[in-house]
Amino acid sequence: xxxxxxxxxxxxxxxxxxxxxxxxxxxxxxxxxxxxxxxxxxxxxxxxxxxxxxxxxxxxxxxxxxxxxxxxxxxxxxxxxxxxxxxxxxxxxxxxxxxxxxxxxxxxxxxxxxxxxxxxxxxxxxxxxxxxxxxxxxxxxxxxxxxxxxxxxxxxxxxxxxxxxxxxxxxxxxxxxxxxxxxxxxxxxxxxxxxxxxxxxxxxxxxxxxxxxxxxxxxxxxxxxxxxxxxxxxxxxxxxxxxxxxxxxxxxxxxxxxxxxxxxxxxxxxxxxxxxxxxxxxxxxxxxxxxxxxxxxxxxxxxxxxxxxxxxxxxxxxxxxxxxxxxxxxxxxxxxxxxxxxxxxxxxxxxxxxxxxxxxxxxxxxx
Amino acid sequence: xxxxxxxxxxxxxxxxxxxxxxxxxxxxxxxxxxxxxxxxxxxxxxxxxxxxxxxxxxxxxxxxxxxxxxxxxxxxxxxxxxxxxxxxxxxxxxxxxxxxxxxxxxxxxxxxxxxxxxxxxxxxxxxxxxxxxxxxxxxxxxxxxxxxxxxxxxxxxxxxxxxxxxxxxxxxxxxxxxxxxxxxxxxxxxxxxxxxx
Numbered sequence: 001x002x003x004x005x006x007x008x009x010x011x012x013x014x015x016x017x018x019x020x021x022x023x024x025x026x027x028x029x030x031x032x033x034x035x036x037x038x039x040x041x042x043x044x045x046x047x048x049x050x051x052x053x054x055x056x057x058x059x060x061x062x063x064x065x066x067x068x069x070x071x072x073x074x075x076x077x078x079x080x081x082x083x084x085x086x087x088x089x090x091x092x093x094x095x096x097x098x099x100x101x102x103x104x105x106x107x108x109x110x111x112x113x114x115x116x117x118x119x120x121x122x123x124x125x126x127x128x129x130x131x132x133x134x135x136x137x138x139x140x141x142x143x144x145x146x147x148x149x150x151x152x153x154x155x156x157x158x159x160x161x162x163x164x165x166x167x168x169x170x171x172x173x174x175x176x177x178x179x180x181x182x183x184x185x186x187x188x189x190x191x192x193x194x195x196x197x198x199x200x201x202x203x204x205x206x207x208x209x210x211x212x213x214x215x216x217x218x219x220x221x222x223x224x225x226x227x228x229x230x231x232x233x234x235x236x237x238x239x240x241x242x243x244x245x246x247x248x249x250x251x252x253x254x255x256x257x258x259x260x261x262x263x264x265x266x267x268x269x270x271x272x273x274x275x276x277x278x279x280x281x282x283x284x285x286x287x288x289x290x291x292x293x294x295x296x297x298x299x300x301x302x303x304x305x306x307x308x309x310x311x312x313x314x315x316x317x318x319x320x321x322x323x324x325x326x327x328x329x330x331x332x333x334x335x336x337x338x339x340x341x342x343x344x345x346x347x348x349x350x351x352x353x354x355x356x357x358x359x360x361x362x363x364x365x366x367x
Numbered sequence: 368x369x370x371x372x373x374x375x376x377x378x379x380x381x382x383x384x385x386x387x388x389x390x391x392x393x394x395x396x397x398x399x400x401x402x403x404x405x406x407x408x409x410x411x412x413x414x415x416x417x418x419x420x421x422x423x424x425x426x427x428x429x430x431x432x433x434x435x436x437x438x439x440x441x442x443x444x445x446x447x448x449x450x451x452x453x454x455x456x457x458x459x460x461x462x463x464x465x466x467x468x469x470x471x472x473x474x475x476x477x478x479x480x481x482x483x484x485x486x487x488x489x490x491x492x493x494x495x496x497x498x499x500x501x502x503x504x505x506x507x508x509x510x511x512x513x514x515x516x517x518x519x520x521x522x523x524x525x526x527x528x529x530x531x532x533x534x535x536x537x538x539x540x541x542x543x544x545x546x547x548x549x550x551x552x553x554x555x556x557x558x559x560x561x562x563x564x
Contacts, residue, residue: 010551019526057523060505063412064405072408072422073401076429080396083430195502 005040012050013057022054059196065175139182143167154181158199161188166220186218188231202240205266206273209255210235229263229278237264239273260284260313261337262357275357281312281337294332301326301348305361312337318361323348326366377402381445389436396436400429403446406525407453413516415461424457447527451535507557511550518546 002015012018021029037044144150144162152160155173162168166185174180179199191199191213201208203219205226213233219226228237236255256264256273261281266273294311296304301323305316314337326348332340341352341359350363381402387395404425411421428449432439442448508519514536521527521535529547533540 014522014547016526016528023526054523056504057508057519060508061409061412061520061524063418064408069405069408072425073397073404076400076404076426077397079426079430080393080433083434196505 004036005043007043007046009046009050009053012047013053018050019054022051023058059176062176065177066173067175138171139169140172141167141169144185152187154179156192156194156197158192159190161190163187183217183219185220186216188214188216190214205240205268206237206264207240208235208237215258224268226266226268227263228258230258230260231282232260232284234259237273239266239271258357262314277314277354277357277359281314283311284313296328296330296332298327298329300324301328301344301366304328304344308337308340314357314359316359316361319363319365322363322365323350323361324365326363378444378446382443385445386441388433389439389441391436396433399445403449406446407449409524410450410453410517410520411457413520414457414513420460420464421457424460425453428453428456444531446525447531447535450521450525454535503558504554507554510557511553515546515550515553518543519550522547 004012004015007015017029018033020026021033033047037047142150142152142162144164144166147164149164150162152162152168154160154170156179158179160168160181163186166183166187168181168183168187170179170181174197177197179194179197180202181200182202184203189199189201189210191210193211193213195211199210201217203217203226204221206217206219206228208215208217208228210233213235214231215233215235216229216231217227218229228235234257236257238255256275258264258275261278262275263278264273264275294307302318302320305318308314309316328344328347330343330347332343335343344350345352345361348363348366350361352359352361354360381399384395384399384402388399407425407428408421411424412418415421432452440448508516511519517536518532521532527535529540529543532543536543
C-alpha cells in the first residue's frame, strides 16, 4: 500500500485504487477512502480536485450514445447469426432465420406505412405518439390527471412542474449526449445545467433546446397557438419538422434565441414563429432576489434605461443623443416594466413600442 | 499481487466469457460484445472522426473473432487483447482509406478530431455562458498530439497500467510516462488552474 499522505494531485489521478474509488465506488474503496480522509483532513482539497479531474476525464472521452451502442451490438448479433447459419443444417433454425427476414421485411413495410400515415403534419400529436410507440418500454410517461400542478423529477435532477391535463415522457435514463423529453400540454422546466448534454423539449409544433435554465412550454393538442416563455438563461426554439426526425432537428431549421422575459409564439394557422416580450416582464432572478426599489434623483434617462435593461434582461432602443438632456426623478417599486416605461415616457414626453421583443423609445428630446 | 493488479475486477468475468465463447457459447459472446463495445468505440474516436468507419471496423473485428473462435488464444487479458486487435485493424483500415499510401504509422497524420463536438447552431450557447470546465477539458484533450491523446484515453478512460499501455501501443513503459507527463503539462497550460491542484 503506498503512502497516500505524500501523494500529489498527479499521483492521485494516476493511482489505480484512487481511480476505482472515483469511477466504481465499491463499498471497500468507499470505506477505505472515507477513513483515510478523516485521518488526513488536510488532504481533502487535493483529493476532491483529483476526484473531479478523474471523473471528468472519463466523461469527456465518452462519445457513444446508449442508442448507438444498442443498435451496433444488435447488428453484430444479427450478422453473427447470418454467418453461422450456413453451417447448421437443421431446418427449424433455418426456418427461424427466414421467418426473421420475413418479419423484418413486414416490419419495414409496416413502418413505412406508419411513417406516411403519421407524416401528415395536420395530425396534431403524430410525433409524440410515434415517438412514444417507437421507444415503448424505454420511456416513462407521467400524465397529470389531478386538478393541481404536479412536480415531476427527471433522471438528471431537473424539475418539471406539469400543469393539469398535461403529460410528459422521458427516458428512464438520459443518454450521455442529450436529454430529451416529449410534452403535450404545459409545463415549467427548471433544468440542471449540463453543457455537454443539451436538454430538448419536443412538442408537436415547437422544439426547445437548452443547456440549463428555466422556462415554460405550452403546447396543448387543441390549441392553435404554442408558446415558449423564458424565465432564466437562454433557450433556442425551432419548429418541429413534420417528419419528426429528431436527429435532423435544428440543423437547418432557423432557430429563435430567447432570453429572459422573451417568448416565442407559434401560430398553427400561418405556421409563423414569432418572438415577443412576455406580458409581464419580471426582474431577473440574480438581481439580489428581492423586488428591487429603483430610486432615481435627477438621473439621466439614458441611465434609467440602462438600469431597466439590466434588471429585466431586455433591450431598449433609443436615441441617446436626443435623450441626453432628459432627467428623471422617481422611485420605482413593484410596478410592472410596462408601467415603469409608461411613467418614464410621460415624464419625458416620449412614447414606446415593442418590436421583436425589444423596446423602442421614440422621443423628441428634452431641453 | 503484481499480476493481479493489471487484471481489474471485471476482467476476470471477461476472461470467463472469453473461454465460454471459444467453446461456441453465443450468449457469452454477445455479453462480451455488450461489455466491451463502448470502450473500443471511444478508443477509435481518438484516431478518426469517422464514426461509421469505427463501427464497421468493430463489426468486422467481432465477427472475425466469432469465426475464428476455435483458434484464437486463451487470455486473461481480454480487454487488452481486444484493444490491441482493434487498434491494428483500425490503423490498417484508415491507412487503406487514406489518399496517402506511403504514410507509415509514425509519420501518419491522423485525421483531426474536431475540437468542438457540438454543431454550429450551438455556438451561441458557448458564447452565452462561461465555458464549462468539462467542455474546456474536452477541447484541451482533443488538442493534444494524437499519441498523447491515445495514452490519456487508455489511462483515464480505461484505467490501464503503464505496462498495459506500453504493450498496446508497442512502446517503452518509460515512453508512456513521458507521454503522460507531457500531456499533463500541456493540459495545465491550457486549462484554468482551478481544475488542478
